[in-house]
Amino acid sequence: MSTHDRPPTGYHRLPSALLGDLAESTGGPAASSALARAQLSKHLLRIASLLRQWPGADGERDRLVAAIESARATDPAAAARVLGAPLVGAWVAIACRAAGQGLADPADVAHLGAVAAVACAAAGVDAEVEVPVRAGTVALPGLGVLTVGAAETARVRTTGGTITVDAGHGPVTVPTGATGPTGATGPTGATGPTGATGPANPTITDGSTITDGPATADGPAIATNPTGPTNPTGADGGGGPDRGIGDVRVDWQPVRFLRAEAGGIGIELALDDVDPYRHGYHAPPAPRLSEAEFAAWQELFGRAWRLLAERVPGRAAEIAAGLRALVPLQADGRSSRSATIRHVFGVFGLTRPATAEDFAVTLVHEYQHSKLSALLDVTPLSEPDDDRRYFAPWRTDPRPLGGLLQGVYAFAGVADTWRALRGAAGVSDAAEQEFADARLQVDRSLASVESSGSLTPAGEVFVGHLRQFADSLLTVPVDDEVARRAEQRQVELHRRWLAANSN
Numbered sequence: 001m002s003t004h005d006r007p008p009t010g011y012h013r014l015p016s017a018l019l020g021d022l023a024e025s026t027g028g029p030a031a032s033s034a035l036a037r038a039q040l041s042k043h044l045l046r047i048a049s050l051l052r053q054w055p056g057a058d059g060e061r062d063r064l065v066a067a068i069e070s071a072r073a074t075d076p077a078a079a080a081r082v083l084g085a086p087l088v089g090a091w092v093a094i095a096c097r098a099a100g101q102g103l104a105d106p107a108d109v110a111h112l113g114a115v116a117a118v119a120c121a122a123a124g125v126d127a128e129v130e131v132p133v134r135a136g137t138v139a140l141p142g143l144g145v146l147t148v149g150a151a152e153t154a155r156v157r158t159t160g161g162t163i164t165v166d167a168g169h170g171p172v173t174v175p176t177g178a179t180g181p182t183g184a185t186g187p188t189g190a191t192g193p194t195g196a197t198g199p200a201n202p203t204i205t206d207g208s209t210i211t212d213g214p215a216t217a218d219g220p221a222i223a224t225n226p227t228g229p230t231n232p233t234g235a236d237g238g239g240g241p242d243r244g245i246g247d248v249r250v251d252w253q254p255v256r257f258l259r260a261e262a263g264g265i266g267i268e269l270a271l272d273d274v275d276p277y278r279h280g281y282h283a284p285p286a287p288r289l290s291e292a293e294f295a296a297w298q299e300l301f302g303r304a305w306r307l308l309a310e311r312v313p314g315r316a317a318e319i320a321a322g323l324r325a326l327v328p329l330q331a332d333g334r335s336s337r338s339a340t341i342r343h344v345f346g347v348f349g350l351t352r353p354a355t356a357e358d359f360a361v362t363l364v365h366e367y368q369h370s371k372l373s374a375l376l377d378v379t380p381l382s383e384p385d386d387d388r389r390y391f392a393p394w395r396t397d398p399r400p401l402g403g404l405l406q407g408v409y410a411f412a413g414v415a416d417t418w419r420a421l422r423g424a425a426g427v428s429d430a431a432e433q434e435f436a437d438a439r440l441q442v443d444r445s446l447a448s449v450e451s452s453g454s455l456t457p458a459g460e461v462f463v464g465h466l467r468q469f470a471d472s473l474l475t476v477p478v479d480d481e482v483a484r485r486a487e488q489r490q491v492e493l494h495r496r497w498l499a500a501n502s503n
Contacts, residue, residue, distance in 0.1 A: 032322030086347035287390030304359035
């Protein structure tokens, strides 16, 4: 029986102990791993749904099924890391939603070929599949984007862990290297202490001359000069040189990774500014970052990670286990922004934070949202028929119960992180007030959740543990003046909210 005929997953139930641990943020890497396994099953179910609505030839569909099943059988962990990747989840959610409305773009559905190719390369399985070409490029999820020239499709072959792409202009091989939780760069060829370049540069297998000019900051381009690229220097954001093959400039833009280690806890996050399915946030995704901008992200991330690993190591460990990617968003020039998409676990979008402490708190804040969203895929916490709206001090609009619970959980993590940062050099005064404000907001908003009468049995357990955690924050002593300002701010926020929502 094929993948498109049978359920490809098991049924997930979260142990009650783990539910409590998640509520109190003590679940650690085990909780993150359990949520990630459930997300993998969700991705596979959605892929099976797409296969049942496959718009192309049955032979190509069956080839993809065979490739994915072979990868899963040969190296289950490597295949799971690819199939469970956050931006694979983003793609399949977008494609399934469109397919359900009868609006699916065939190229979106056919992106499964690229997913299958990367999974096969990671698992060391030889395969050949067809992938879509968009604006002259082929996107390989988690690896990068390759300019291949004018074409509608390309053939992708995986052999011995390498990927070769041919869109009719000659084959280009992109080495992929080792993958896995501790070698998650996937690709080889990383250079420098942070491994910023990611995948090794593509090679041209027809003997064409290779030059070292980086890609332009504007992204992939098609060259009219058959001798190859005309910009041997220049500001990239690319991390890979342009290569001439025939009359096409082959430009590899790898996914780059932020890396850090402190307190014995290491982390590696993709800073993905190339995946075509990285959109859906309240701000558009940023275009390809320059090398200087990427370096600024890396430097700030390193300092933020040191704060987390040294001040709240438990939170750092769970983030290292479950967060896999960040999507840089376009800044508006006024303030830093961040957001998590409900249906995608392990990734969030953000503009570059202003300070290391802001970055640290943002990592915790958005990962709290990501965890709770993933938990809700497994265990409903509130009754869906509660249509009331509630006051949330971090929003000006009335929130549904589920949205209020999301905010409470996220700000419980925020409060805890500011608590821990109170002793950090140069941060302590601001952290004290931020902690006092956040813990009070959590306390009052959690009371609304508790009194709603609309929690499921699992929700009652979760909120009970969350209350224990919130109460523990209230026992931490703060300066009397700081506490007074927090109370005043809470009263003023509620007054403004009532004025804005009195009708």
